[in-house]
Amino acid sequence: MMAQGDAELQDLYRDVLVDYYKDASRQGRLDPHDIHAHGVNPVCGDEVELTLRLKDGRVDAVRYGGHGCVISRAATAMMTEALEGGSLADARRLAGAFKAFMLEGASADSLPAALEEAAALAGVRKFPLRVKCALLGWNTLLQGLDDFSKGGHDVEYQDTPLCQTGAQRKDMVTFKQVGDAVGPVKDPEIHISVAELGLIYGAEIKPAQTGDGQRVKLTMSLTSPACPYGPMLLASIHGAIAKIPGVRDVDVDLSFSPVWDPKTMASEEAKDQLGIF
Amino acid sequence: MAFAAAKARADFPVFNRRVKGKPLVYLDSAATSQKPWSVIKALTAYYERQNANIHRGVHTLAEEGERAIEESRAKAARFVNAPKPENMVFVRNTTEAVNLVAHGWARKHLKAGDEVLVTELEHHSNLVPWQLLARDKGVRLRQIPVDDQGRIDLEAARKAVTPKTRLVAFTAMSNALGTLSPVKELVDLAHRSGALALVDGAQWVPHLKTDVQAWGCDFLAFSGHKMLAPAGVGFLYGKAELLESMDPFLGGGGMIQEVWFDRSTWNTVPHRFEAGTPSLGDYAAFGAAVDYLEACGLDALRAHEEALTGKLLGVLGAEAGVTVYGPLDPKLRGGVVSFNIEGVHPHDVGQIFDSEGVAIRVGHHCCQPLMRRLQTGGTARASVYLYNTEEDVEVFARALKKVKGFFKVGVKS
Structure with missing residues (x-):
């Protein structure tokens, strides 16, 4: 039954x-x-x-x-x-x-x-x-x-x-997209990716202040505050984020708090390459 | 004296309804408990008789309303054996209590390089606030591992604590697996290395006797809605000197002493953390929930839940193709049983249970890291409370067989 x-x-x-x-x-x-x-x-x-x-x-x-x-x-x-x-x-x-x-x-x-x-x-x-x-x-x-x-x-x-109805989400940018875009960018001096080095401290995704699209604010560090390749690296990061569909504004903020420490922040593989054990 | 669950059922109006044409079997109290008449009446009585804003008026309604709410605070203090009502901060729920510690205490006192230690059992609400803190302050977030049965390994916990550890934040009882944590041991471990201990009591407090002074914990977070009270009221217990040392979290009315245009001084604890008009009726009705639980007696409740949990584990253990998560000894767990049926997704399990009028929870239970640790995307979870009976377990067993028959799995041919 x-x-x-x-x-x-x-x-x-x-x-x-x-x-x-x-x-x-x-x-x-x-x-x-x-x-x-x-x-x-x-x-x-x-x-x-x-x-x-x-x-x-x-x-x-x-x-x-x-x-x-x-x-x-x-x-x-x-x-x-x-x-x-x-x-x-x-x-x-x-x-x-x-x-x-x-x-x-x-x-x-x-x-x-x-x-x-x-x-x-x-x-x-x-x-x-x-x-x-x-x-x-x-x-x-x-x-x-x-x-x-x-x-x-x-x-x-x-x-x-x-x-949410879903209609307004067409141009949403995800953290994964940002991570995938900037992760492979290499530090021009030591040729290891910023993801492996652990230089990315955080990201914020918000609607752009003017016009459609999103504003991505990335906080990252450099291997040293006086890194001579800093401007070059920042430009590559900037460009990589700007290419993500839906991104209108890009902000890359430098932070040295905390100071980058490869011993705790870099991946095991990067540490090997840097000779840190 | 045996626990009269069948009699208790009559106190809960929800059991008068039917689900899919069948009597309701509610096995989802770990998500939220049902509410007895006495609590529902206390809630409506507040709005029918006393409704007035608190800390503002001198009229009779305001005075009565405030008394009802402060009685709830005092009952909450008694329920967890806090030294004074002033140790109890009203919040909306456990999540808000944890966030209050993260904002008011951790953001003020922790610096880059300090460590917050959690366990692999944590609900997202005792994990994500610390991730946000780690992101903003450079604090390191680390985990104490659990074994394959979801038990906290005290030896591993000892190794995980370092001189940089400033806070150990852990659940007293896993919402996903029911595992009971060695609370006292973990608190002592934290204190020995100079760290504070925050206990997530969302699952423990509604079901097991809580004594914050015996535990010695610095903070305890819990929600009312899992312990018969309305949703919208919970508490943060904190040691007096710690609450005194904390910054406000939300600024606004009620939390100040004096305000100028450019600055303010803070109200006394706990009001310093209670900005704005709260969920008045829910706060007032919380006390009725404590009254109900105290009348039941937490020892009798624990014995009742332990027996039902044992029966649920027995039913699941007797079925082929069923995986049960967590320790198999009911003494080591609360009234929560998580399981999977081989070849059937937990959502489909939940759907068939619903067709029998049985409410269970399915999914990741807001514990994705733990689910990854157990190598599953999610589980089906049954949880019991004072209104569940042995007949409920029998219906559960029937629904379980129905799932296997329906999807033709785990049947030996």
Whole structure:
């Protein structure tokens, strides 16, 4: 005998979803890849990592990693299947159709043929808390596509809190983007990256005072206050941050409090190179 | 004398409702507790009978309102055996209490190179405030490791304390695993090297007897909403001389003695830290929660929770494909049990439990570093309190079997 709740459950977890959840055929990571996007839902900690390889302007292959519930994994698995063979414009169209289906109550008939199976996610719409599970993979993909169209290959998506509509977040800059941009910049004197050296003390991301976009303020140190290469290094850091999409203003603040100490701040590898044991 | 949980249930109006057509089985008290009639009545009575701002008026309502709130402070002091009500600072919750120490004490007294020591068990609320401090002041944040069962290793803790350690901030009971910390030992360890000890009592205080004087801790942070009181009220206990030495955190009305245009002098402790109009009704109703818990008796409550925890652990241990986190001996843990079912994501576990009317918590429990340490993205967590019964554990066991059947996992073929 089935109780009232159980009918809803069967509807939420249709067999086809559980099959997709267990299907490992597109799980993993492509290396090399053209597009890389990593998405998290900070509420539940679910993660998805997407890698896409392109060939002649079409999606040649897609893989996904991370972890998540049946809904988020199955939706992502269906997505990767639907993307292969299509163009990036097709990918955006599919994403639009899927979001209309999940968020605006569009009928299953409106789903493109490549996304037919996604009709099985209809039951999720009755569980508002779970809709974001179904969207995590797709939102991460859209972020990856946006980033790629601006010349990037690597992007971070963070699910928005329930109180945000998402519309205003288009140009958000993440700490990871800043870290990824400045991390590889090398100290011109000793040829070790500033990340390895531990010269970056902190960053602040705020809306720019004028116009659209974000203002990034980075606090960093130099290996010595009198470092003759200081201005050169600061210029490279400045340039690296300015290239991040969505950044309007860049401030690089020098700080010698605390004074840089390679023994406690540099990575083990950098210490090896510097001869500190 | 056995604990009459079934009788206690009648005091909590939420159990009159049904969830998914079934009686509510509430196993999420570690997130927030349900509220008895007496607390709800105290809250509405405040607004029906006394509503007036405090520390401002001389009229009858203001006087009565202030008395109700100061009674709550005195009851909080008695509940954790603080020497005086003045040791208790009203805050919104544990998070605010920890932040108050980080701003009022640490920012004033710590300098670059000093160390704050936490444990791998910490809730984000006893971790992120110290990260912010580390970022702004160049203070180093370090961790005491836990073993695979989530127990604090005292030997490792001894090694982690250095002459630069100025504060050891740790949870008395893990919200994610239920592990009980060796509180007294850690406080002594901190004091031996000249550091202060802050105890995060969010999970401990509602369930186990607390005696800040026996512990000797310098600070204790806890929330009302996990101990039957309304959300919006909590406390920071601090030793008198430490509170005296602290700077205000929020400036505004109520926390000053005299104000000129360019400067002010501070009010006495604890009012120095209580700027602005607080959540009056919640503050007033806190006392009713203490009354209820004291009438139950914390020893009887502990025995009741230990027995239920043992039964939950038994149910989980008997199922194939189930991983239980934390120590297996109920004596070493509070009424919190974290688990995973192989092949099923915790969210999906929670959804099936909900279909049986069972409320459990799923996810990382605001303990992402601990989840990484245990090599899992999240867990399902059941937690008990005074209104849970053996029947609740039976429904829990049924829901657990339903998850395995539904997703066809852990069934031997």
